[in-house]
Amino acid sequence: MKEKIVILQNDIWNMEVDAIICHANTELEMCEAISSQLLEYGGDEIQNECNSFDQLFKGQAVITTAGQLPAQNLIHAIVHNLGEDFNDGEEEFLMKAIRESFIIIREKKLKTIALPLIGSSSLNIPVKRAAELIMAEIKKHLDGETCVENVYFVAQNYIVYDAIDEAHRQL
Template sequence: MGARITLVRGDITTQEVDAIVNAANSGLLGGGGVDGAIHRAGGPAILEECRQLRATTLRDGLPTGQAVATTAGNLPARHLIHTVGPVYATSTDRTELLVSAYRESLRVADELGARTVAFPAISAGVYGWPMDDAARIAVETTGSTPTAVEEVRFVLFGDEAYTAFTRAAEHAG
């Protein structure tokens, strides 16, 4: 049984949850969009732990569709889960990599004992995934993935994302 899905319009860096999911790039060293906002709000402890991962177990970076946890630094969460979503391409179906990013994030959340997890719309920003399809995949995947997580909270920045996720959640029942 999947987790209960809730939708919030707002800033993921302010969510008081057990774990926040970061839509990271494979380098794990910060970037734009959600990734940059999380690194800025969370402070230097996150970047330091990411640098340690890059120097040891993730020398080549975090592969697309995978997830890893670090400290949440100054964020109001106990843990930060970094996942790398795929860049959208019309020539190649990368849906399974996007599904994997959500599943792997939930798997890591389970390992951490997290019961509430805040997700952004993975791959729907600068990675170009069409918002309606990104929302459908996110809602279907988190709703059908076996997990001990009790609440998956999609924290959506902007009306387009909130509307798309609302439609996807209504369609999923």
């Protein structure tokens, strides 16, 4: 299982994978830094498809096209309401959204997945804790029945890389 998880420091929008899991809010407005980069490189087709969804809730995940990105799909892990102040219990929504993302991955039979560290900047969860939470959900999925061959956990800097690497070593 551990060998299926690859930690990289890379630009996630350049990854050729079946799906990228990205941060989302309940309005699917891609305003977080990495999500907005995905939208910029992927084009309006992504936001147009996002606009077609109604009534989304924290802890859900939905799949859309990846537009002009090399990835095939984007899975939007919905971790907060637009304009919301962060409260206790945000970790639960992060874990649920990641879990829901992997349910979509299983249903769609996706094999290669990339994701950045979600939750540290958007939910104010400490970097190390966000890495541990996400890694635990990845492990749960990979320990079950799956067709996933690789999960690329993509770090945007050395601090995030070290946190992800430590969480990976603790599996």
